Amino acid sequence: xxxxxxxxPSLSQLTYETTISLIKEAKERGITVIFDPNYRKKLWNQNxxxxxxxxxxxxxxxxxxxxxxxxxLFGSKTNEEIVKETDAKLLVIKDGSNGAxxxxxxxSFFKEAYKVKxxxxxxxxxxxxxxxxxxxxxxxxxDLSQLSKYALAMGALATTSYGDFxxxxxLNELNxxxxxxxxxxxx
Numbered sequence: 001x002x003x004x005x006x007x008x009p010s011l012s013q014l015t016y017e018t019t020i021s022l023i024k025e026a027k028e029r030g031i032t033v034i035f036d037p038n039y040r041k042k043l044w045n046q047n048x049x050x051x052x053x054x055x056x057x058x059x060x061x062x063x064x065x066x067x068x069x070x071x072x073l074f075g076s077k078t079n080e081e082i083v084k085e086t087d088a089k090l091l092v093i094k095d096g097s098n099g100a101x102x103x104x105x106x107x108s109f110f111k112e113a114y115k116v117k118x119x120x121x122x123x124x125x126x127x128x129x130x131x132x133x134x135x136x137x138x139x140x141x142x143d144l145s146q147l148s149k150y151a152l153a154m155g156a157l158a159t160t161s162y163g164d165f166x167x168x169x170x171l172n173e174l175n176x177x178x179x180x181x182x183x184x185x186x187x
Contacts, residue, residue: 001133002026003034006069009052010043020055027059032141034062036129037069046072062141063088064129067095083108090141092151094128096121097159100152102144111148114156114177120163127158127168153178 002022009019026033035056039049053073063086065073070093074082079093079101091108093101099112131154135147153174161167169177 001032001034001136003036003129003133004056005036005038006049006052007038007040007043010040010048016052023056023059032061032136033059034064034129034133035060036064036125037066037073038125039066039069039072049073058087060086060088062090062092062132062136064092064132065094066125067093079103079110080108090136092132094125094155096124100128100148100155102148104142104144106142107144109144109148111152114152116156116160118159119161119167121159122162123164123167124155124158126164128152128155130154130168131174149178150174 004019004023009016023033035053037049037053039046044052050073070079070082074085077085079091080103082093083091083103089104091101091103095101095110097113097118099110101110102108128151132147132151134154135143135150138150139146141147154168157169157174157177158165158167
């Protein structure tokens, strides 16, 4: 898999062109391309951001976006309308502590977030992405039920401590959380 965020192409013309080249190379090699917009208004304006997305949209297999980023890219459309507008094999639209919308060509649903004692949300989006990738690797892109559990659990658990990565669980802790529906991981 190739995981690309919207940060890298916004840093310079070289990183913009390199990102495009990486995506093209990945597609030629049959590598799954994941795009997480991770929009930062200090790095580029919305028009540049949308222009970049349109340039790569046909090559994206998985679009992993936040609801505010989806609004920038697609306007005020419903999640179901966005599904029809994207060629991605998997669409995930995160909505923070509310949960996330998951859709492929077979099904779509909104799944609520796991309830945990939130301390700090920094790093939750990255943890969510890691959980999604793990779920895809373990099950496959079509098993929304399973991959959504891992994504939402990782995102939730990342908020149970301060900082970017301190709340990330081990695989054993993650499975314990999922299997026992614990509200927190014992550390």
